[in-house]
Amino acid sequence: MHLRRxxxxxxxxxxxxxxxxxxxxxxxxxxAPVAATFAAQQGRPFGEPAVLRSRGGRLKxxxxxxxxxxxxxxxxxxxxxxxxxxxxxTLRVRPGDTIEIRLVNRLGEPxxxxxxxFHVSPIxxxxxxxxxxxxGTDNAVxxxxxxxxxxxxxxxxxHQHPMAEEQVFSGLAGxxxxxxxxxxxxxxLQRVPDRVLALKDLQVxxxxxxxxxxxxxxxxxxxxxxxxxxxxxxxxxxAQLLRLANIxxxxxxxxxxxxxxxxxxxEDANPxxxxxxxxxxxxxxxxxxxxLVRWPRPGTYRLRTLRYSTGPAGDTYPERRLATVQVAGAxxxxxxxxxxxxxLPHFQRARIAHVRHLTFSENQATNRFFxxxxxxxxxxxxxxxKLNTNEEWVVRNKTREQHPLHIHxxxxxxxxxxxxxxxxxxxxxxxxxxxxxxxxxxxxxxNFLGPYVYHCHILGHEDAGMMGVVDVTRSGRGPxxxxxxxxxxxxVGVSPVGARAARPGAPxxx
Numbered sequence: 370m371h372l373r374r375x376x377x378x379x380x381x382x383x384x385x386x387x388x389x390x391x392x393x394x395x396x397x398x399x400x401a402p403v404a405a406t407f408a409a410q411q412g413r414p415f416g417e418p419a420v421l422r423s424r425g426g427r428l429k430x431x432x433x434x435x436x437x438x439x440x441x442x443x444x445x446x447x448x449x450x451x452x453x454x455x456x457x458x459t460l461r462v463r464p465g466d467t468i469e470i471r472l473v474n475r476l477g478e479p480x481x482x483x484x485x486x487f488h489v490s491p492i493x494x495x496x497x498x499x500x501x502x503x504x505g506t507d508n509a510v511x512x513x514x515x516x517x518x519x520x521x522x523x524x525x526x527x528h529q530h531p532m533a534e535e536q537v538f539s540g541l542a543g544x545x546x547x548x549x550x551x552x553x554x555x556x557x558l559q560r561v562p563d564r565v566l567a568l569k570d571l572q573v574x575x576x577x578x579x580x581x582x583x584x585x586x587x588x589x590x591x592x593x594x595x596x597x598x599x600x601x602x603x604x605x606x607x608a609q610l611l612r613l614a615n616i617x618x619x620x621x622x623x624x625x626x627x628x629x630x631x632x633x634x635x636e637d638a639n640p641x642x643x644x645x646x647x648x649x650x651x652x653x654x655x656x657x658x659x660x661l662v663r664w665p666r667p668g669t670y671r672l673r674t675l676r677y678s679t680g681p682a683g684d685t686y687p688e689r690r691l692a693t694v695q696v697a698g699a700x701x702x703x704x705x706x707x708x709x710x711x712x713l714p715h716f717q718r719a720r721i722a723h724v725r726h727l728t729f730s731e732n733q734a735t736n737r738f739f740x741x742x743x744x745x746x747x748x749x750x751x752x753x754x755k756l757n758t759n760e761e762w763v764v765r766n767k768t769r770e771q772h773p774l775h776i777h778x779x780x781x782x783x784x785x786x787x788x789x790x791x792x793x794x795x796x797x798x799x800x801x802x803x804x805x806x807x808x809x810x811x812x813x814x815x816n817f818l819g820p821y822v823y824h825c826h827i828l829g830h831e832d833a834g835m836m837g838v839v840d841v842t843r844s845g846r847g848p849x850x851x852x853x854x855x856x857x858x859x860x861v862g863v864s865p866v867g868a869r870a871a872r873p874g875a876p877x878x879x
Contacts, residue, residue: 403598403690405590407573409442415601415692417565417594418543419458423466432457432482434541435475442590442597447577449476449539455595456567456616457525457543464520464549468512472502479503480536482510483528483777484545485655486638486798488518491778491821498528498777498822499747499838515816519711519796520549521638522565522612522657530747530836534828535580538618542569550635550659551610553711557704561661562603563610566672567594568652568691570620583829585619586684591674593692600693607701608663610634615652618828621686621771622652623677626662628670628696634710635659639780639795642713644706649675653773655799655826661706664696680804682733683770714793716782716811722758722845729774729802729825729835730767736833738825744834750820751837755845759813766802772830774808775799777821781812799826814841820848 402411421430432451439448441455451457462468474480484496491497494509502508523545527536544565551559570589572579593599603609611631615622624631631647634640637657650658664670672692678685731738738744743751754760761784764774780796787806802808824836840848 403591404588404687405442405597406571406588407442407444407446407590409444409590409597411442411598412693413443413596413599415564415594415599416596417459418454418456418567419452421458421460423462423468426463426465427467427469428460428462429469430458431471431473433473433475434480436477439540441571441592441595445576446571446573448571448580449536449541451541451543455540455571455592456569457541459544459546459565460525461546461548462514464514464518464547465516466514468510468514470510472508472510474502474504474506474508477504478532480527480529480532480541482525484512484523484525486523486657486780487512487545488515488778488780488816489513490817490819492819496777499820501529514547518547519635519639520547520553521635521640521659522546522614523638524567524614524616524657526616530745531832534583534618534832537616537828538571538583539578539580542616543567544612544614544616546612547638550640550710553640554707555705558608558661558707561608561610563612564601565594565612566614566692568592568613568615568617568622569595570617583619585827585829589620591620591689591691593672598690598693600695602695602697603664604698605667605696605700606663606665606703608661608704611660611662612657613650613652613660614657615654617654619654620684621654621677621679623675624650624652624672625675626670626672626694628664628666628668628694629662631658631660631662632706633658633660633794634707636795637780637797637799639797640710641795642709642711643794644708644710645794651677651801653771653799653801653826654828655773655775663701664694665700667697670694670696680768680770682731682768682804711795714782714796716759716813717784719759719811719813721761721811722755724761724763725752726763726765727837728765728767729772731830731835738830738833738835740835740837743837745824745831745836747838749838750840750848752839753845753847754814754839754841756818756841756843757813757815758845759811761809761811763807763809764802765807766804769804771804772802772825772827772835773799774802774823775826776812776823778817779812779814781810784809784811818842
């Protein structure tokens with residue numbers, strides 16, 4: 370919960386009553402329209418964002434970041450976008466590819482670009498969230514995707530501090546798929562229908578997405594791929610690969626899919642060592658699951674997010690219907706589900722070089738958020754670690770609300786939650802911190818040198834200070850002079866719009 374505005378909430382409630390028949394109930398009947406904060410068209414056919422695919426080992430494109438009008442739920446609204454859409458194009462690449470993006474910033478404010486979950490370099494013109502792309506500039510982004518990157522669902526979004534919340538909420542987000550997950554399935558499932566479900570919310574006032582003093586607890590419209598309650602038609606008993614991704618700025622999803630259950634193939638783009646079945650999946654902001662589902666009987670089913678509270682100091686979200694699934698036609702033959710998509714994580718046997726302790730706290734009266742008693746400072750390194758060593762981090766949450774911890778570059782294994790051993794089935798990059806509790810994680814700082822961040826992925830909390838900088842060095846000491854220069858504003862690859870972007874340098878390892 371942050372920066373609540375009572376008069377805005379009242380306006381949105383009135384809009385909801387006028388357009389969608391909101392009645393304050395926590396559940397919705399099957400026939401009732403979905404509660405929305407604007408007159409969205411509902412029940413349109415399921416569709417996905419535009420897709421850009423790599424060719425010959427390269428995906429080269431241009432992102433024009435601008436403010437304008439685009440369709441959400443079939444209705445024009447005003448917001449910020451990549452390529453003129455509420456959800457940016459889905460980038461589909463293969464391990465070993467190179468992604469080249471020319472990002473032209475036509476906003477009247479700075480921005481940047483983050484590839485959430487990627488194990489890539491955090492410096493230069495790669496996945497460098499400490500880089501700023503000023504208004505009116507042309508910027509080169511080059512991501513060299515490692516050949517050993519895990520296949521699965523990632524996403525990209527603005528990470529410009531302290532504007533990340535407003536820019537993502539306004540529309541600056543999209544999906545990345547690293548191909549290869551279906552190739553790990555049994556042969557009978559390798560041609561399974563593959564569907565992206567990007568979960569993203571918005572609040573609309575006077576035809577525009579609210580982008581100032583955002584209240585994450587105010588009435589909110591939830592969308593799937595920018596559609597409100599779209600209708601997906603599938604064949605009876607046919608397996609479906611659903612790529613579930615919460616690309617919202619602040620809101621959590623507690624998902625259920627009526628008539629079936631989720632068989633989890635990957636979590637945060639990490640193939641599971643043991644495929645597991647779930648009736649519910651909790652997706653804090655930034656979380657992804659790749660799942661197999663099928664409906665053995667024809668009928669009408671609902672994808673819903675259930676009522677969920679993040680704690681007495683957080684928000685309570687009502688139940689909402691997200692999509693409708695129409696199952697019909699001749700019954701597809703039963704095919705065996707996979708039991709494993711890769712190796713189980715094994716950090717419980719790792720030699721630990723260092724144990725660190727982090728504490729998340731907040732002051733709601735001043736809307737300030739802290740890690741180890743300090744707010745984020747872009748010119749300060751908070752933790753220095755040694756390349757190719759394993760560390761254990763004990764992360765405590767002293768607040769009365771949950772916070773999703775997210776770490777860039779290197780994924781981690783959850784070892785325990787509130788002192789109880791956790792049966793990790795894969796690595797992950799985002800984990801909820803229980804209110805008043807603690808999570809113990811382990812990770813290896815491998816392959817890449819340089820500074821990057823860890824933070825709460827409720828972006829309003831991140832913007833208000835709940836973020837820190839970790840610097841990976843060869844010696845484990847530092848930070849280096851190069852890192853300090855980077856943190857003090859030596860941004861790479863920026864030129865005025867229309868000019869040629871600066872050529873990327875080859876950063877020296879320390």
